Amino acid sequence: MSLAGQIAIVTGASRGIGRGIALQLGEAGATVYITGRKPEHSHNTAVGLTGLEETAEEITKRGGKGIARFVDHSNMDEVKSFFEAIDKDHQGQLDILVNNAYQAVTVILENVGTPFYETDPYIWDTVNNVGLRNHYFCSVYASRIMVKRNRGLIVNVSSTGGLRYLFNVAYGAGKQALDRLSSDMAVELKSKKVCVVSIWPGAVHTETINKMFKNEDGSRKEGTVKNDRAFRKGETVEYAGKGIAALAADPRKMEKTGKTLISEDLGKEYGFVDIDGTTPPNLRSVNSILEHLGWNTTAAFIPEWIKLPGWLVWAGTCRL
Template sequence: MKKLDGKIALVTGASRGLGKGIAIGLGEAGATVYITGRSFSEAKDAVGGSLQETQLEVEKAGGKCIAIAVDHGDDAQVRSLFERIENEQQGRLDLLVNNVFGGVRALGELGGKPFWEAEPELWDRVNDVGLRSHYVAGVLAARLMVKRREGLICTIASWGGLSYIFGAAYGSGKSACDRLAADFATELKPYNVASVSVWPGIVGTEQILRVVGEMDAENSTSDSAQIRSMRDRYNWETPLLTGRAIAALAADADIMKRTGRVQIVAELAKKYGLTDKDGDRPVSLRSLRFLLPMLRPKLQHYARFIPDLNLPWWLLLLTMLRSPKV
């Protein structure tokens, strides 16, 4: 029996990337998955991906999928989405995955320049469809979950909330996502509704693979060899692993013990006995096996000999380790 049979989930921003992998992972577990995105049948940029493609993949994995075109920068469209779920599912919503993020293009245009060389509206372009939209969806989902006194809200965040990566607007927004999830949890706990922040590792999304492909073309090496080299070096995950980890969280009868805390995908995979789609299981972002080669590139070829021991959170907070530049 699939562990999420009969459960209703919503994954925002699921046309591609993490959202697509999360939706497929929930479909594998038997959930009915609502997915949102701006592109129903045709991609709006060169990276590709559409809701229709994700829907087919979720159904192929064994789930039921309802795709709805939604612009999460428009509160009216978001309200309509939740009203539809409430009407179609008799008020039931078991899981919200706050994943949608509209800041990729803005960050790309920034091109690594310091924040003062960008216009102040960069903040809105990075955090409107992201931090703000997570809050709006959280409000509307919580209203349904509190009535039934059960549910889980997962907010996709990043180690960019702990360490500098992609600039001030991005890091501030991701740090705020962690805080948002924690404060949601404080207010929802009396109603038996859980809220967690989820940190994937370095994920091989379509956007990242495209960058790797461009690097490969410049270096005149084979795609597979270059991608494998980058993947091994940086301990990559696929989007599906995050989906499997969230499915395991949603099925955990003791989920309230985890509410309010950051959950690292690789650590969830280890706890629940999960593997990625290729059978691998990456180490945690705070594992010595991951961190030492980042700090000392010469150790990359010897990573398998480094103990898989996780640094305590307090030590990470003190060191504020910088992320790799991929």
């Protein structure tokens, strides 16, 4: 599974899933450009410059080449200039784009449980400017480079929030739109041999999630048993990255274009486990779904390998 010689971009890679994806692409040998805001534009200045540069250094240590670039993904002029520089510096080569940049984690967590009509309507822009509009712009500029070479992979990091209510109205609308963006772009890019997919990671142990559910010594905080049920067996930040790296190296990846992929399904197909040696639950696993609903006793009798077919998951959440 070598990506040596390939040029990749992972947006929003200072930490979390973006960082994990970038590390795995680098481990496979790719040159990986990672983007993030400058410290003064970041909600968490402790990450800022240090986080982005540390990620780039770790990519290089793992065998790839990490290059940090500060890009404010709420500023489309900066986004355009960034892609123009990639095009020029690599003579029109771009093999992989992973749209992961997101700026709404904090505001989403602060407003969980508050009805949309009691929330400042500008939360829509906070959630969907970088998390959706920016992804469209990045995909346009990346596609202009990729179609000239008749090859490429665009991955949009999405979630099950595109299926049914999760967190708030703006979040779900944005994620469903992102999945539709992937499928529709795939229609127009198929003849150009550019593969476009959405990926749904499961519950992921990001830095933010760990702060919510764990004490400094790593023990679970009291009173969070119900809320952290999905995360006890969750993925590391690098598991989805393993799947994307495997997909990028797959000569038959065009067979998946337009699809929404689940990280654990990729693990089964390509034969890998998480970096901690575990196999995270599948979002389609009946066992995991029942556990998430709090039906632990029933779930204990159902093997984790029993899964709902994808078509049934979609059919069960259709709105007529």
